Amino acid sequence: MKLAYLYEKNACTRDVADTVFDGSFDAIVCGLGTAGSIAAALLAEKGYRVLGLEAFNCVGGISSAGGIEIHYFGLPGGRGHALAVEADKMAAEYPMPLADGRRITLEKLLLERGATVCYNSAAVGVYMEKDRVVGVRAATPEGVRSYGCRVLLDCTAEGHVARMAGCDGYFGRTSDGQAQPFTSVVSMTFGGKVGYINLDTGRVDPRDGQAMSAAIIDGRATQRPEYPWMHKVIRPMPLPGIREGWRLDAMEMLTAEDFFAGRYTAEPGYYSYSDIDKHGEDVAFESELRGDWKVGANVGAWNFSVPVPWKVILPKRVDGLAVVCRAVGVDREMASCVRMLPDMYKLAEIGAEAADIALSRDIPLREIPYGELSARLTASGCLDPAHDRGVWIDGKADFDGKPLQPRKIEWITEPEALAEPLATLCPGIAIWSAKKMGYTCVPVLRKLLASADENTRKHAAFALAAAGSREGLSILRETVWERDAVMLQDCRKYNQHRGPMAIYHLGRLADAESVELLGGILTDPCEVEREIYAPSDRYPAVRGFRVLYFHFMAQSVAALVRIGNVHESERGRIAEIFRTAFADGTYAARLTNRPPCSAEANYVRNLKNIAEKAIQGWSDGKEFAF
Amino acid sequence: MFDERCEVLILGATVAAAGILAAAGQKAVIVESRPDAGYEFFGALRTVRGKHISPVTEQGIALHKRFAARDSLRACTPLFYACLQGGRVYLSAQVLDISRQEDGFAVTICDASGERRIFAQHLVDTRAEARYITAKRLNVLFMSGRVAGIDLPAEADMTEARRQLAEKLPELAAGEEIVAVADEFDLTLADFRTLEYDGILRIASAGYADPISAFDAGVLLGEELMGR
Known part of the structure; x- marks a missing residue:
């Protein structure tokens, strides 16, 4: 037998042949958070001897000690979800915030079912045969202590146990290896009620213990005792809100590329339903798939349902282990939408049912028959074909703050039908439909470029670019030249301005004629004085961050990098622009006065980092990858 | 053999630990199993027990001034965290082993990065030892700012505390809305002054009447350890 553990972030093993376990269980659940508490309860309910190890002193994780009482999306259904609802109903009887009540009621459900719960206890190694x-x-x-088990569920959110066991995985975005900003959640009183707000604090790699500690401390040290839009802070919640961490290289992966190409799993465990969540402002440095969706078409806050393969919980090479938390086998885009509370309840149910089948038949997890698993999941409502809802505009409030009427999106398939939405401030459906159609829609869009209507002309240029055509380049340049600050209205939030959208498309088309235009945005110190960048209702000065100016700059950096990738002859000129723009800290001072540990300061530093990385790569003969 | 060295390794990211850190700076390392710090005061929703706070150290006096400008102890939480900024602090780090060496201690910890061996000349435990705890209280905070709690025996754990809280809620709340339940116990200790046994210095931060006094005691100990 070997003990697998981590040392300096790497998986290591040592022989431990003489280990005697202090106890043995059918299943051990590491982490009794949102997913782990439900998975442990479901397994205990089936009569198994279950040990739950929880690093903190309560169950529920981010949904209790993290102060995340609700998630805006995900779909109900299934036994795991029902159990969570049962806990919430009991908690609602208590005169306290739901997040506090859950600590009591989830624990009660867990203990009533006979699970053994060890608080302040964390896995530090994994025994392997x-x-x-x-x-x-x-x-x-x-x-x-050492405990034996037949099945181990890694519900640590970060895949901490799977990493110890040597499972492969992924982290961060391609451009700079960073994840979405994390949040320091605080509870506050407002209007006689308790609420929780996310204070985005910066970016951190949750696999790095020291960096994580420093980030938590910095986040809490910079909190204020009160905020203008609410009343007083009650307290910081003890658990940080990590939005993105390590992701397992699973037996079956869920990727956005497959999803958008219509390649779906044959073995779904449930349907996820959310938008591709994006909290960082520097979307310019995200993948091109996310860029096309969120910036190029401005449909980033649209929801879609996606069948999640049940095998996203299974590591490729390690048996006896299932990853039942945010760290399942998904790519970054899908990770941002497979992380809602209902997702965790459903993953918990899949993990518990898969473990039950494996334990009762005494077979490896990877060999359980999908037919039996899907029958159980379908019977409980976890896997429900009715949850295959397609694409929706959904949420509580629309872009203007008014109540949103949920509406289903049907992509346009006839080129002639593109004109109508392109004439509005909601052209997203037409832009993405044009991307799906490709060159077949170009003749129709070409005619629209000559339209007298500004919306039609500019949005047709976006649609042409999305379809891969360069015919709208001059209008794209014109849109940038004008510093067009019109904000589109496709989404309930995160809507894009036309100027940065145009820059994005110029970059995707690698338009070398735009180099001077984009360089001016970066290097001209008077650029910031333009009226469009002045603080407004949308971007109040209190944040200390000029968001729109940042978007113009960030998209310009990304576009110039893309242009340099394609046109080697332009690299010297672009490198000089970058050196001029980022020669000292004056560019940063123009953008923000937020503290160095803030998310905004991180975004601003990234401009320079990306530029420097691109220059270095080109000198090494490598293209910069997004 | 060691991944890191320090003059003093402090167990528990308590307020007293922050005081030691203030005196020792980069010569100190704090190791804490929880994801938060200062929990014995801030997480416990404690109110100040003593009326007169008289710090004697320069750092203690300065912190007291900053705290005094805020209208509640809870509002001072960011000020406390600011004391830890830039320090060598490991949160969510488990202690796996402590072994005595000829000239200090070898401490093996494990956090998200994995195992790490730290050599320390001095070891200070700032956490409350079970044997000195005489009583526990689980506090709740009401919308009005009132803090009340349920009293528990020293051996009670959080599960028992939550069970009793659920039972006694109607009486405790008396119709008022609770805005927060404490993350940690409000402890009463029989003895919390600096003690030394097995070569480990012990200063239980939770035993002090208020965080400034705990911080001040930490600074004094830190200065002593640094030979000042």
């Missing part, structure tokens, strides 16, 4: 997990080494209040 060849490639099979057979136990856990845990730091507990009583000291370090």
Whole structure:
């Protein structure tokens, strides 16, 4: 037997042949958070001996000690969801915030079902027989203990156990390896009620213990005792709100590329339903798929349902282990929409049912028959074909703050039908439809370029670019030259301004004629004095961050990098623009006065970092990858 | 053999630990198993027990001034965290092993990065030891700002505390809305002054009447350890 553990972020093993377990269980659940508490309860309910190890002193994780009471999306259904609803109903009876009540009621449900719960206890190693997990080494209040198990569920949110076991995985975006900003959640009183707000604090790699500690401390140290839009802070919640972490290289992966290409899994476990969430302002440095969706077409806050393969919980090489948390096998785009509370309840149910089948038949998790699993999930409502809803505009409030009427999106398939939406401030459906149609829609769009209507002309140029055509380049340049600050209205939030959208398309088309135009945005110190960048209702000065100016700058950096990638002859000129723009800290001072540990300061630093990385790559003969 | 060295390794990211850090700076390392810090005061929703706070150290006096400008102890939480900024602090780090060396201690910890061996000349435990705890209280904060709690025996754990809280809620709340339940116990300790046994210095931060006094005591200990 070997003990697998982490050392300097790498998985290591050592022989531990003489280990005697302090106890043995059918299943051990590491992390009793949103998913882990439900998974442990479901397994205990089936009569298994279940040990739950929780690093903090309560169950519920981010949904209790993290202050995240609700998630805006995800779909109900299934036994796991029902259990969570049961806990919430009981908690609603208490005169306290739901997040506090959950600590009591989720724990009650767990203990009533016979699970053994160890608080202040965390996995620090994994016992393995060849490639099979057979136990856990845990730091507990009583000291370090070893427990044997037949199945181990990693519900640590970060895939901490899977990483120890040597499972492969992914982290961060391609451009600079960073994840979405994390949040320091605080509870506040407002209007006689308790509410929670997310204070985005910066970016951090949750696999890095020291960086994580520093980020938590910085985040809390910079909190204010009160905020203008609410009343007083009650307290910071003890758990940080990590939006994105490590992701498992699973037996079956869920990727946005497959989803948008219409390649769906044959073995779904449930349907996820959300938008591709994006909290960082520097979307310019995200993947091109996300850029096309969010910036190029301005449909980033549209929801869609996606069948999630049940095997996203299974590591490729390690048996006896399932990852039942945010760290499942998804790419970055899908990770941002497979992270809602209902997703965790459903993943918990899939993990518990899969473990039950494996334990009762004494077979490896990877060999359980999908037919039996899907029958169970369908019977409970976890896997419901009615949840295959397609694309929707959904949410509580629309772009103007008024109540949103949810509406289903049907993509346009006839080129002639593109004109009508392109004439409005909601051209997203036409732009993405044009992308799907490709060159077949170009003749129709070409005619629209000559339209006297500004919306039609400019949006047709966007649609042409999305379809891969360069015929609208001059209008795109004109849109940038004008610093067009019109904000489109396709989405309930995160709507794009036409200027940065035009820059994005110029970059995607690698338009070398735009180099001077884009360079001016970066290097002219008077650029910031333009009226469009002045603080407004949309971007109040209190944030200390000129968001629109930042978007113009960030998209210009990304576009110039794309142009340099394609046109080697332009690289010297672009490198000089970058050196001039980022020679000192004056560019940063024009953009923000937020503290260095803030998310905004991180975005601003990234401009320079991306530019420098691109220059370095080109000198090494490499293209910059988004 | 060691991944890191320090003059003093502090167990528990308590307020007293922050005081030691203020005196020792980069010569100190704090190791905390929880994801938060200062929980014995801030997480416990404690109110100040003593009326007169008289710090004696320069750092204690300065912190007291900053705290005094805020209208509640809870509002001072960011000021406390600011004391930890830039320090060598490991949150969510488990202690796996402590072994005595000829000239200090070898401490193995494990956090999100994995195992790490730290050599420390001095070891200070700022957490409350179970044997000195005489009583526990789980506090709740009401919308009005009132803090009340349920009293528990020293051996009670959080599960028992939550069970009792659910039972006694109607009486405790008396119709008022609770805005927060404490994350940690409000402890009463039989003895919390600096003690030394097994070569480990012990200063239980939770035993002090208020965070400034705990911080001040930490600074004094830190200065002593640094030979000032």
